[in-house]
Amino acid sequence: MVVGEGPGFNEDLQGKPFVGAAGQLLDKLLARIGLDRSQVFITNVVKCRPPQNRDPLPLEAETCLPYLRRQFKLVRPKAVLILGRHALQQMLPGVGSISRVHGQFFERSGVGFMPCYHPAAALHNGSLLVDLERDFERVRAHLDSLASRAGENPESAPSDPPPLASGAPLPRPAGSPEPAQLRLL
Numbered sequence: 142m143v144v145g146e147g148p149g150f151n152e153d154l155q156g157k158p159f160v161g162a163a164g165q166l167l168d169k170l171l172a173r174i175g176l177d178r179s180q181v182f183i184t185n186v187v188k189c190r191p192p193q194n195r196d197p198l199p200l201e202a203e204t205c206l207p208y209l210r211r212q213f214k215l216v217r218p219k220a221v222l223i224l225g226r227h228a229l230q231q232m233l234p235g236v237g238s239i240s241r242v243h244g245q246f247f248e249r250s251g252v253g254f255m256p257c258y259h260p261a262a263a264l265h266n267g268s269l270l271v272d273l274e275r276d277f278e279r280v281r282a283h284l285d286s287l288a289s290r291a292g293e294n295p296e297s298a299p300s301d302p303p304p305l306a307s308g309a310p311l312p313r314p315a316g317s318p319e320p321a322q323l324r325l326l
Contacts, residue, residue, distance in 0.1 A: 142213070142220070142222070143182070143183045144224065145184070145224040145228055145259065146228050147190060148190040149163070149194065153190040159183055163261040163264060166263060170273060170274065174277050182212070182218065184212050186231045209231075219252070219287050220252065220287070221252060222255055223257070224258075229256045232254060233247055233254055233256065243272060244275060244276040246279070255276065255279065255280060257272075257277070
């Protein structure tokens, strides 16, 4: 699962998350670690674009939190990639600044949460790209570790869906369709 801040201009127009320049960089970063959009669920903390593309207000993020919690419960992620400081403030409040904690995994009830710089930040400040690439490599290593542990003890997965920031996922049943990225109408 990938969680960003909120829709930008292009996302607002198309009703899809990460479709602009930051989304293109996200696609490249995912491809570098052998993933694509069909294998991850991409969402935002805030579901509507704030006026004049300003930072989301705390009340706006709080208002959207039940939607994010529901998405989390439905998706049952193995790992959550938190993109940028605004998403970090909502997903892991109090852990520190994005510059201090990016690339570190924080485990909450069996789910690994990793903050990293937002791809848009790397587009504005090219020096962040190396950190972002390194952080995505850590995600791949984490997913590989989860896969190897699941192969050793498949009964260890819980049967109840996790609430936001806790719990561990169940594998998708064999033959079930890939989840579709939902669009805002």
